[in-house]
Amino acid sequence: MNGGTLDLDRYRGPEYRRLLAAARKSLERTGGGLTGRISVAQPDDAERKAIIGITGVHQPAMTKRLTVSLADLDAALRRATGLGLAAVLAALVGPLVDRPAKAAGLAAARAVLIATAEASPLHESCDWYRKWLADLHRDGTLTRLANEGDEAVLRQAIRVLDFATRPASAAPIALPALAAQITGDTKSLNHGTTLATLVLRALALRASVSRPASAAERRELWDLSNVIVDDLASRVLVLNVTAQGNGLAEWLTDAARYGTPFQVTLHQLATHPLQLRHPRIFVCENPAVLRRACEELGTACPPLVCTEGRPSTAFHRLARLAVAAGGELWYHGDFDWPGVAIAADIIDRHGARAWRMGASDYLSRAKTDDPCIALSGVPMPTPWDPGLCETMRETGRAVYEETVTDQLLTDLTEHISGSASSRARCVAIGPARLA
DSSP states (O other), rough: OOHHHHHHHHTSSHHHHHHHHHHHHHHHHHTSSSEEEEEEEEEOOOHHHHHHHHOOOOOTTOEEEEEEEHHHHHHHHHHHHSSOOOHHHHHHHHOOHHHHHHHHHHHHHHHHHHHHHHHHHHHOOHHHHHHHHHHHTTTTTTHHHTTTOOOHHHHHHHHHHHHSEEEEEEEEEEEEHHHHHHOOTTTTSSSHHHHHHHHHHHHHHHOOOOOSSSHHHHHHHHHHTTSSSOTTTOOEESSSSSESSHHHHHHHHHHHHTTOOEEEEEHHHHSEEEEEEOOOEESOHHHHHHHHHHHGGGGSSEEEEEESOOOOOHHHHHHHHHHHOOOOEEEEOOOOOHHHHHHHHHHHHHHOOOEEEEEHHHHHHSSSSSSEOOOSSSOOOOTTHHHHHHHHHHEEEEEEEEEEHHHHHEEEEEHHHHOOOHHOOOOOOSSSSOO
């Protein structure tokens, strides 16, 4: 045994280093096969003599490349140490990696991940889900998960996405509560975790937006799924919306008394029950519209709510309260594809009416000589006026809400005088729901 150890130490010398490194590379690539040959380029004199000792074949000095069969090297090592080539390499440097077996295991683990993802009902019903899975496959994320043994994370991500696509009428849930429900860890969906990254990639595809790059964008994506990251940050801007109840209802009523805009948070809505008694509430997308209504109409302005872009969970909760009390929402937003998507969502969720959101309303502004911004993005359906989508595609111009504020204020003024029902143009929608 001692002689074998001494003989093994012999092969730690620099004259064997490149030869044994080439042997290790070959065995790891083939899974231990000894049928190949390895070589050493530009050998020095010590390397030349070492290889001659292994092969028994003389090689002249200045030979540019010396080649050795793996079988001969294995046999020489067995004679000298009693160990085969693989055992010697393991003893000198560490165990060999069976790369073919590892690749096969990785492929099998990746196939399990794909099968798991494809088993979700979302795979059959949602284009965005299929694109998400294809992206994970293409950029190597699935391979990384399989390689790191993180298969459970993908299963958890799928469960979160199943939950996130529940009906819009479902009650909101706090992000830590959702994380605990899915994984048992309240922090597992915090920003930066693998699970949160996977889920937000999917939610961005679902919303047809870029991957979130800021806390506000991440919060907005969660909000779209009725998942609350921060119930103080989820808010809605209102003007002259009065209510019955204590706390928040009193604050709203006081603000309306002075014609003062008021920011309502989701926390307030959840903490202070209230009742709304407005038969009609106008809704706009851009706060510039509400600001002008405040300045020009003041306390006389009809109840007006602003989504400030994509509606928050706070907006949806307030809208549900209004509709549940018998109120009706009239919505106006931007004539671009994200704006149309927002309108469709509000109309679909809350049975709202489209307020000056028809094809003729769009054309009356789009055909002006004012500087225009070209439409971009994926066209969205407009079920309240099917001709609007096609008209926007043909015209190719975006019309932003703040450019038609004058007409919106005219409608609000006419509503004050009681003539809105006969003059303001509003298109009722049918029962069809968006896909």
